[in-house]
Structures are given as C-alpha cells and as structure tokens.
Amino acid sequence: MKNILCHSGRANNIAGLVILILLVPALTASAQDPFMQYPDIQGNTIVFASGGDLWKVAADGGTACRLTFSDGRETYPEISPDGSLVAFTGEYDGNADVYVMNIDGGNITRLTWHPGMDEVTGWNPGNNKIMFSSGRHSPSRYVKMYMISPDGSGLEEMIMYDAARGSFSPDGKKIAYNKDSQDNATWKRYRGGRAQEIYIYDLAKDTETNISNYGGSDRWPMWIGDKVYFSSDRDRVLNIWSYDTGSGKIEQVTKHSEYDVRHPDFGSNHIVYELGGDIWKLDLASGNSAKVPVRILNDMEERRPFMKDVSGDITRADISPSGSRALVVAR
Structure with missing residues (x-):
C-alpha cells in the first residue's frame, strides 16, 4: 500500500x-476550542493541562501562557498554597514522576525517582509538602499516598493503608480521601464494589468514617471550611456535591446535565473543573458557576x-x- x-x-x-x-x-474546531484538563486555581491564576503540556491563565480567562515544552505528558498540576510553585506529574525522562516548577515556568526539578507512576494530588497546607499517590509498594495493586518537600527531601508515607486522593481539613487533624481511583476508567453510572467512596480519617484517633454510603461514584474530595466538596453521579451525571461535616447533610451544588464534571480542584474560595473539554469555575460564596474563556495561541x-x-x-x-x-x- x-x-x-x-x-x-x-x-x-x-x-x-x-x-x-x-x-x-x-x-x-480544536484550534478554536482547546481541550483542557486537570485545572487548579490559586488566587488569580489557573493552571491546566492541554496537548500534553501545562498552561497558565488568569482566573477570569484570557490568553493562556505555556509553561512546559516536552515530548512527554505533563498532567495533574497543583499550585502551592502561597501561589509560587506548581507541582505536577511529568514524563520528561519517560516515567511518570513528581516535578515542581516556578508558577511562571522554569526551574523544573524532578522530586521522585521510582519506576512506578507517581500522581500528584495536592499540597498539605500544614507543612507545605506535595502530596502524591503511588503504587510503588503495592504487590496487590493498591495505592498509597505520600508527601515530599519541594526540594526533594522529607519523603514520607501517609498512614492510610489504601488511599488514592485526599484533602486535609483546615486544622490538619483529619483528611477526606478516596481509597481507590477509578477516574480514568470508562465506566458510566457504575454501581458495585469498585465504586469510589469518600472516607474521613482522624489522624489523632486512628479512626475512619465512610461519609458516602452510596453505591455509585463519589470522588475527588475537597475539604473547604466545614464542608467536603466532591464529584458524584448521584443524579446520573457527575456533578459537584457537598457534605456538611457538622450535620452530615449532603447537597447538590452544580446541576450540569450534558457532560460530567471531571478533575475538580479548589483554591481561593473557588472550585475549578473540566466540563466537556472546557474549564469552569464555581464561586462557593454565590453558588454560581461559569465557563472560563481560554485562548491558546500555539503553532501545534x-x-x-x-x-x-x-x-x-x-x-x-x-x-x-x-x-x-x-x-x-x-x-
């Protein structure tokens, strides 16, 4: 041929x-409407992934600035609490490891060197360490959460036996987390034993509580104030929901019907998330959400x-x- x-x-x-x-x-169509994933927000800045690289844009939208240039994929960006650094999962050397760089790009530093995949999940505001999940010690294919300092020191394994993604309470005494990660599985409205549930682990008491008790998918917990926000398919489409840690009441926050809410993250009293390849921003004070207009200028x-x-x-x-x-x- x-x-x-x-x-x-x-x-x-x-x-x-x-x-x-x-x-x-x-x-x-792709040039006009770039496909964007894994957004995170801090202050007036949103960092996201598109085309295998990381980009930065103002929280209200505009023309994005490219932060990484690599043949490998850069995903799961997480902005530090002070807004000066971005931790992410990169494939610069072939394997998926934890990296950190300046918020404006540059000074990219590799922090982990294990052959297993390391997926960045956030920052611990209490000690300014980068959190990531990894199956590096998992003969039975479970994953655990780890923390490491931005300079590559102080690697520590978190106490939960099986944990994929978590968010600390404001006082740092508890963590809301998923034991399993099925976010990349092509399952729609799955019900069963592999469905993701959210647990709250009390670090001082060494106890955990299931706050889901739901047969479907509750994922990506985000502890903000006295509530744990998360995405759930309780109305058959993944939307943002909230769990009140005082009353135990669960409420629906967003009501999208066409596309699932994917990869939500939070900062500065906002939640950003991926919806149909676009970035949306939820204002927690008003409860209103809107699409963030983003332009990507690149020769592609x-x-x-x-x-x-x-x-x-x-x-x-x-x-x-x-x-x-x-x-x-x-x-």
Missing part, C-alpha cells in the same frame, strides 16, 4: 482527499498535514462503479 499524502487535494488520490476533508473541520505542530503510512490501519475499502477511483477508510 502506498503512502497517502494527507495534505494533497489531488483528484486521483481520493483517499487522501477524504482524510483531508475529515480532518480539516476537526482541526479548525501535531496538527499540521503530514505523510502517513496507513497500510496497517485500513479498516474498509470500496471501488467506485467506474473502477477508476477507490475509497479507503483508515484509523
């Missing part, structure tokens, strides 16, 4: 033309037309009635 010239519009290469026609609208080399050998990816082909042309589907 010959190479298909993806940027050619020649009539005698109908397969290449079809691929070009299919690609161009998608690329145009991966979107340029290129030569591609599709001989191993052909799924269907057909010949025109005259026998002079062929239509090939490859993906």
Whole structure:
C-alpha cells in the first residue's frame, strides 16, 4: 500500500482527499476550542493541562501562557498554597514522576525517582509538602499516598493503608480521601464494589468514617471550611456535591446535565473543573458557576498535514462503479 499524502487535494488520490476533508473541520474546531484538563486555581491564576503540556491563565480567562515544552505528558498540576510553585506529574525522562516548577515556568526539578507512576494530588497546607499517590509498594495493586518537600527531601508515607486522593481539613487533624481511583476508567453510572467512596480519617484517633454510603461514584474530595466538596453521579451525571461535616447533610451544588464534571480542584474560595473539554469555575460564596474563556495561541505542530503510512490501519475499502477511483477508510 502506498503512502497517502494527507495534505494533497489531488483528484486521483481520493483517499487522501477524504482524510483531508475529515480532518480539516476537526482541526479548525480544536484550534478554536482547546481541550483542557486537570485545572487548579490559586488566587488569580489557573493552571491546566492541554496537548500534553501545562498552561497558565488568569482566573477570569484570557490568553493562556505555556509553561512546559516536552515530548512527554505533563498532567495533574497543583499550585502551592502561597501561589509560587506548581507541582505536577511529568514524563520528561519517560516515567511518570513528581516535578515542581516556578508558577511562571522554569526551574523544573524532578522530586521522585521510582519506576512506578507517581500522581500528584495536592499540597498539605500544614507543612507545605506535595502530596502524591503511588503504587510503588503495592504487590496487590493498591495505592498509597505520600508527601515530599519541594526540594526533594522529607519523603514520607501517609498512614492510610489504601488511599488514592485526599484533602486535609483546615486544622490538619483529619483528611477526606478516596481509597481507590477509578477516574480514568470508562465506566458510566457504575454501581458495585469498585465504586469510589469518600472516607474521613482522624489522624489523632486512628479512626475512619465512610461519609458516602452510596453505591455509585463519589470522588475527588475537597475539604473547604466545614464542608467536603466532591464529584458524584448521584443524579446520573457527575456533578459537584457537598457534605456538611457538622450535620452530615449532603447537597447538590452544580446541576450540569450534558457532560460530567471531571478533575475538580479548589483554591481561593473557588472550585475549578473540566466540563466537556472546557474549564469552569464555581464561586462557593454565590453558588454560581461559569465557563472560563481560554485562548491558546500555539503553532501545534501535531496538527499540521503530514505523510502517513496507513497500510496497517485500513479498516474498509470500496471501488467506485467506474473502477477508476477507490475509497479507503483508515484509523
């Protein structure tokens, strides 16, 4: 099978033309509406991931500034409590490890060196350490949470036996956490034993309490004031809910119906989250949420037309009635 010239519009290469026609609208839409993930907010700054790199934008939106330039993926950015640093999971050396950099980019430092995946989950405001989850000590495939200082010192394993993502109470005496992480699983409205539940662990008493008691998915706990906010599919679509630590009352906060709320994070009395590839911001004082308008100006080399050998990816082909042309589907 010959190479298909993806940027050619020649009539005698109908397969290449079809691929070009299919690609161009998608690329145009992508350029106008960038796909954004893993947002975090602190003060007037939002950091997020798009196209495998990290970007920064004002909390009210605008043109984003690129922070990382790497062939590997940079994900799970978390801004430090003082707003000066960004911790994230990076693949600069092939493996997914914990890195930290300045809020404006630069001075990128690798902090972990284990061959297992290390997923950054936040900062401990009590000791300014970076929290991350890892299966590095997991012969039975469970994950634990760890903390490490921004200079790479003071690595410590948190006491919970099985913990994937957590958020400390304001006084640092308790932590709300998920024991399991199924966030990347392609499950919709799953009910069963692998569903995520949220627990509160009392560090002084060495006790835990299940605050979910729900057969579906409660994930990404965020302890803000006297409430634990989290995403849940209690109304069949993932939305932001809250749990009052005093009364135990659970309330729905957002009411999106088309797309799931993904990867929520918090700071400065706001929660930011991913919704259909866009970034949304929830004002906790008013309860109102709105899309954050973000522009990404980038040459995006991966979107340029290129030569591609599709001989191993052909799924269907057909010949025109005259026998002079062929239509090939490859993906």
